Amino acid sequence: MALPSIDTGRHENTLAVIRSLRDHGPVARIDLGALNGISSATVTSITAELLQQGLIAERPPELPRPTGRGRPKTLIQLAPGAACVICVKLSINEIQLVVGDFAGQITHSEHHIVHTLTMSAANLVTLLEEKISAICGRQLEGFQRLAGICLAVQGVVSSQSGTITWSPALSFRNAPISAQLAERFHCTVLLENDANCIASLLASQPEYAHATNLVVIMLGYGIGMSVLINGVPFVGANGSAAEFGHSKYLPNGALCACGRRGCIEAYASDYALYREATQHLALPAGDSAHPSEQQMQALTQLALTGNPEASRIYAEAGQALGYGIANVLALFNPDLVIITGSGVRGFEAMQTSMHAAIDDALVTELIGATRIESCAWDRDMTCMGAIAMTLDATDAQTLLDSQTVREA
Amino acid sequence: MALPSIDTGRHENTLAVIRSLRDHGPVARIDLGALNGISSATVTSITAELLQQGLIAERPPELPRPTGRGRPKTLIQLAPGAACVICVKLSINEIQLVVGDFAGQITHSEHHIVHTLTMSAANLVTLLEEKISAICGRQLEGFQRLAGICLAVQGVVSSQSGTITWSPALSFRNAPISAQLAERFHCTVLLENDANCIASLLASQPEYAHATNLVVIMLGYGIGMSVLINGVPFVGANGSAAEFGHSKYLPNGALCACGRRGCIEAYASDYALYREATQHLALPAGDSAHPSEQQMQALTQLALTGNPEASRIYAEAGQALGYGIANVLALFNPDLVIITGSGVRGFEAMQTSMHAAIDDALVTELIGATRIESCAWDRDMTCMGAIAMTLDATDAQTLLDSQTVREA
Numbered sequence: 001m002a003l004p005s006i007d008t009g010r011h012e013n014t015l016a017v018i019r020s021l022r023d024h025g026p027v028a029r030i031d032l033g034a035l036n037g038i039s040s041a042t043v044t045s046i047t048a049e050l051l052q053q054g055l056i057a058e059r060p061p062e063l064p065r066p067t068g069r070g071r072p073k074t075l076i077q078l079a080p081g082a083a084c085v086i087c088v089k090l091s092i093n094e095i096q097l098v099v100g101d102f103a104g105q106i107t108h109s110e111h112h113i114v115h116t117l118t119m120s121a122a123n124l125v126t127l128l129e130e131k132i133s134a135i136c137g138r139q140l141e142g143f144q145r146l147a148g149i150c151l152a153v154q155g156v157v158s159s160q161s162g163t164i165t166w167s168p169a170l171s172f173r174n175a176p177i178s179a180q181l182a183e184r185f186h187c188t189v190l191l192e193n194d195a196n197c198i199a200s201l202l203a204s205q206p207e208y209a210h211a212t213n214l215v216v217i218m219l220g221y222g223i224g225m226s227v228l229i230n231g232v233p234f235v236g237a238n239g240s241a242a243e244f245g246h247s248k249y250l251p252n253g254a255l256c257a258c259g260r261r262g263c264i265e266a267y268a269s270d271y272a273l274y275r276e277a278t279q280h281l282a283l284p285a286g287d288s289a290h291p292s293e294q295q296m297q298a299l300t301q302l303a304l305t306g307n308p309e310a311s312r313i314y315a316e317a318g319q320a321l322g323y324g325i326a327n328v329l330a331l332f333n334p335d336l337v338i339i340t341g342s343g344v345r346g347f348e349a350m351q352t353s354m355h356a357a358i359d360d361a362l363v364t365e366l367i368g369a370t371r372i373e374s375c376a377w378d379r380d381m382t383c384m385g386a387i388a389m390t391l392d393a394t395d396a397q398t399l400l401d402s403q404t405v406r407e408a
Numbered sequence: 409m410a411l412p413s414i415d416t417g418r419h420e421n422t423l424a425v426i427r428s429l430r431d432h433g434p435v436a437r438i439d440l441g442a443l444n445g446i447s448s449a450t451v452t453s454i455t456a457e458l459l460q461q462g463l464i465a466e467r468p469p470e471l472p473r474p475t476g477r478g479r480p481k482t483l484i485q486l487a488p489g490a491a492c493v494i495c496v497k498l499s500i501n502e503i504q505l506v507v508g509d510f511a512g513q514i515t516h517s518e519h520h521i522v523h524t525l526t527m528s529a530a531n532l533v534t535l536l537e538e539k540i541s542a543i544c545g546r547q548l549e550g551f552q553r554l555a556g557i558c559l560a561v562q563g564v565v566s567s568q569s570g571t572i573t574w575s576p577a578l579s580f581r582n583a584p585i586s587a588q589l590a591e592r593f594h595c596t597v598l599l600e601n602d603a604n605c606i607a608s609l610l611a612s613q614p615e616y617a618h619a620t621n622l623v624v625i626m627l628g629y630g631i632g633m634s635v636l637i638n639g640v641p642f643v644g645a646n647g648s649a650a651e652f653g654h655s656k657y658l659p660n661g662a663l664c665a666c667g668r669r670g671c672i673e674a675y676a677s678d679y680a681l682y683r684e685a686t687q688h689l690a691l692p693a694g695d696s697a698h699p700s701e702q703q704m705q706a707l708t709q710l711a712l713t714g715n716p717e718a719s720r721i722y723a724e725a726g727q728a729l730g731y732g733i734a735n736v737l738a739l740f741n742p743d744l745v746i747i748t749g750s751g752v753r754g755f756e757a758m759q760t761s762m763h764a765a766i767d768d769a770l771v772t773e774l775i776g777a778t779r780i781e782s783c784a785w786d787r788d789m790t791c792m793g794a795i796a797m798t799l800d801a802t803d804a805q806t807l808l809d810s811q812t813v814r815e816a
Contacts, residue, residue: 165773261768323659331736
């Protein structure tokens with residue numbers, strides 16, 4: 001069977017239509033044309049083909065509003081069952097697996113507590129194969145195909161070679177991991193830094209569309225960062241760029257989880273805040289090296305309600321964060337810095353000293369027009385971003401597969 | 409008169425041939441084809457046209473070597489007089505003007521001591537117009553055309569808008585400057601950061617060709633940096649990226665020329681080294697706030713010959729530099745960091761503590777495979793780089809002009 005030949009312009013337009021439907025949800029044909037700068041004749045032709053391939057569906061027109069004129073428009077939407085992706089978020093002693101449908105929505109999510117820090121690379125691959133197989137067996141009914149798998153990992157990864165270089169969640173180093181999963185599950189396997197997943201998701205939102213040079217700082221157990229340059233994640237020569245958490249606040253300062261001293265993370269991460277707090281405050285019992293969300297919320301409350309020690313600790317964290325951000329401004333000159341992640345719960349207690357530190361560190365010309373904003377962590381943007389990246393990376397293959405099925 | 413129509417592929421190949429001749433010097437036709445991946449028929453046709461336009465010349469074959477086989481090859485070289493560019497390097501209280509010929513060689517150079525720090529933007533433009541006019545009147549005989557002018561400036565510039573945002577050499581800010589010169593001299597005017605000129609020059613050298621992610625740190629009176637990402641200078645959202653000198657070593661540390669405290673520059677620049685040294689050592693008389701090359705060489709000699717105070721001062725500067733470079737490695741993950749500039753004279757006295765600081769600051773996974781090298785400052789790479797950038801930016805226009813002249 002010959003593969004269908006591809007008209008490049010048509011192919012690009014088709015992918016753009018799929019992407020628009022994913023970003024915007026149900027859209028009328030006329031708006032699809034406007035969003036992508038293509039003619040209505042082309043939209044009609046592309047949507048007819050996508051309908052036939054089962055990748056999109058028409059949604060019955062809504063009732064006309066009382067004030068509406070003309071007949072209501074038929075909306076087009078992605079067929080959720082056309083394909084799915086599985087994303088695995090790997091954090092310290094925890095993995096989360098989610099299934100995303102073709103429209104980018106989460107249809108299934110599960111957590112597992114596992115001792116990631118004591119695992120070998122082979123153990124990890126075996127565990128992932130097991131968990132993904134189980135999902136394939138039980139959760140993928142109604143999907144035409146598994147388009148891809150994404151591993152979103154804290155730390156340094158080489159997306160190109162599919163290798164985990166160094167992660168605070170793992171004790172092994174430089175482990176190739178994507179190839180084995182790709183062979184086992186016969187699909188595309190992406191390996192991404194977790195902060196890059198979040199940044200990609202944020203960058204696709206209309207409110208941040210103007211910020212082509214975007215820095216996203218992720219506060220939490222550790223501290224991650226993603227830098228988008230002209231909208232593209234900047235990973236450096238070997239994938240270890242944007243390691244903001246291990247840039248320096250103070251030579252010979254506080255001990256970091258990486259083993260070195262004075263990193264930003266050693267002051268402003270959850271473990272650092274809690275470690276400092278246990279020296280001075282009576283806190284709820286629990287694992288003080290790996291504080292839970294509940295423990296962190298209790299500490300944050302103390303700071304926000306004026307406990308002097310807790311306030312001092314957050315203010316110092318804000319100062320370290322501010323000096324770190326000052327370096328990011330001097331070196332990257334971004335349009336926008338967004339601070340998010342679960343640790344943003346404590347941002348209110350840090351922001352005054354953070355801004356003071358930035359002003360203290362840099363002349364106004366180097367702060368320039370860069371805006372610094374926080375973004376609430378009210379949903380897990382890592383998995384949502386990983387799903388979107390995986391679908392974007394596999395749309396061309398899904399399109400080809402559905403054409404092949406139709407022509408077979 | 410109609411402008412000649414341009415065949416895009418042919419045009420690109422012609423520009424590539426010109427660029428090869430500039431980078432490599434005289435080359436045989438057959439090698440020009442190999443260097444640019446174009447057929448010998450195309451090379452023959454392109455060089456015939458360039459010969460007719462007076463942009464290249466043939467060089468008589470050299471005598472065959474005793475062991476040589478076959479007849480010696482005729483070499484092609486750029487016609488130096490086909491065009492020239494003028495570059496102005498603006499530093500604190502000094503401007504240097506150079507003329508570069510079409511082959512990229514400096515044919516004239518002059519220095520002027522001027523009080524840059526007390527000048528208004530209007531004064532600077534008037535001064536530049538005067539000095540450039542004088543060069544046009546006296547130094548450009550034998551050149552077919554002035555193709556362009558480049559201002560290479562310490563500090564933050566917006567190349568796109570031709571505006572000097574902030575320079576340690578100037579007390580005014582945000583001054584548009586290129587447009588007035590372009591109008592006065594009827595040619596392309598480039599405005600570039602001085603470190604970007606150096607990085608562009610280094611990146612074009614075969615020994616650094618593999619380093620597509622290249623960081624160049626320029627030590628001197630101040631400290632500058634250029635970051636090439638995939639070979640292209642990274643300037644950030646508004647042109648103020650890569651301001652390494654003002655990234656932080658120590659919160660509330662030594663006073664920097666920018667007015668803030670704890671910048672890398674406040675420890676490792678010429679003025680910082682000399683300022684610290686005057687506290688502890690008897691040094692040759694001179695301007696201690698703006699030490700001369702001679703004063704700096706005397707100080708460096710003390711450090712290199714084992715004077716304990718001088719050695720300590722350079723070791724501390726090396727430590728600050730090392731912590732700053734550690735941040736650059738964590739954030740940019742480059743293939744290669746090159747340290748150069750006039751301040752590299754003292755690198756030998758700094759490098760041990762610099763490497764120790766990097767090892768102290770970062771886990772090996774974040775140092776990765778990045779090489780850190782120094783490059784002797786035995787010629788002024790700023791002007792050489794500015795000439796090359798200006799010629800590259802104006803080759804298309806020079807080509808068009810020479811075609812127009814021929815066809816008129």
